[in-house]
Amino acid sequence: MLHGSPATVAAVRRSLLAHGLVETQxxxxxxxxxxxxxxxxxxxxxxxxxxxxxxKWSALWxxxxxxxxxxxxxxxxxIANRLKNRRREPLHVVVARDxxxxxxxxxxxxxxxxxxxxxxxxxxxxxxxRRLNRLTALTQGPARVRALSRTLVVLLxxxxxxSGDVPLPVTPPPSLPWAREVAAAGxxxxxxxxxxxxxxxxxxxxxxxxxxxxxxxxRTLELAVTACLRTWRQGGWP
Numbered sequence: 001m002l003h004g005s006p007a008t009v010a011a012v013r014r015s016l017l018a019h020g021l022v023e024t025q026x027x028x029x030x031x032x033x034x035x036x037x038x039x040x041x042x043x044x045x046x047x048x049x050x051x052x053x054x055x056k057w058s059a060l061w062x063x064x065x066x067x068x069x070x071x072x073x074x075x076x077x078x079i080a081n082r083l084k085n086r087r088r089e090p091l092h093v094v095v096a097r098d099x100x101x102x103x104x105x106x107x108x109x110x111x112x113x114x115x116x117x118x119x120x121x122x123x124x125x126x127x128x129x130r131r132l133n134r135l136t137a138l139t140q141g142p143a144r145v146r147a148l149s150r151t152l153v154v155l156l157x158x159x160x161x162x163s164g165d166v167p168l169p170v171t172p173p174p175s176l177p178w179a180r181e182v183a184a185a186g187x188x189x190x191x192x193x194x195x196x197x198x199x200x201x202x203x204x205x206x207x208x209x210x211x212x213x214x215x216x217x218x219r220t221l222e223l224a225v226t227a228c229l230r231t232w233r234q235g236g237w238p
Contacts, residue, residue, distance in 0.1 A: 001025070002106075003079050004033035007043040008099045008119050012106050015115035030083045031109060032076050033102050034095045037183045038171040038206040040074040042123070045169075047073070049129040056130065057123065057215055061175040070182060077189045084195050093190060095199035105198045123169035124219035128227070131220070152227055169215060171206045179206040 001023050002009045012033065013023070034040065045053075045060050055063070060071075069075055076093065083091050092109050096102035099119035107114040132152060171179045187201035 001028040001030050002033060004076050005035045005040040005043045005074055006047040008033050008035055008102055011099055011117040011119045012103050015103055015117050016112060019113050021110060021112055027088045030089060030091045031106055032080050032093045034076040034093060034204060036097060036206055037179050037204055042169050044071055044074045046126045049126050049133060052133050054130055054133045057169055058172045061172050065175055065178045077186050091195045093197045095201055095203045097203045123215045124223055127215040127220045128223045176206065
């Protein structure tokens with residue numbers, strides 16, 4: 001059973017499934033996958049907007065800081081504490097700065113064949129979906145909302161794939177001190193947790209950057225225009 005950073009977990013899950021390793025709730029080996037806090041926040045943000053979320057990137061950070069902890073799905077130390085000491089259910093925590101390293105460590109734990117994976121995220125794609133989520137409630141009922149969302153996600157994924165690797169959003173500068181504190185506290189807890197930790201706990205630390213930490217609105221607009229044109233060409237225009 002895999003837990004932790006959503007997109008990385010999904011990529012590792014697909015690679016393991018390709019080699020015949022299927023998740024099960026019957027005496028599983030639990031593996032919690034952790035990456036730098038800003039990467040986990042980026043993957044969590046992408047996951048929430050795909051499910052209808054409307055929070056801005058900066059607002060997600062402000063809410064987490066106000067709560068004093070990372071959002072529950074990526075609070076890896078809390079997840080590990082909940083899973084530890086289960087009878088016949090071993091627990092391992094993997095900490096890695098990049099997805100490929102995480103996949104290699106997980107494969108070693110499960111004695112599986114290592115697999116090459118890539119895990120990138122486009123902040124503009126998530127930003128556009130967030131904006132659209134605020135509008136799709138005005139369409140003709142829940143079924144129409146779900147159909148439109150599915151169409152848009154597919155189109156935007158195709159556009160993002162064509163663009164190649166796009167870096168995940170970085171921590172907004174006002175939240176960077178808090179991100180460092182959370183990462184340092186998490187690393188210290190992992191060092192003394194008592195369960196196997198693979199990789200380097202300090203890899204939780206966010207990137208030390210001077211970047212703006214905001215979404216490029218011009219790229220969001222570019223994706224919006226592309227989605228509109230492709231939807232129309234495919235006959236899916238409302």
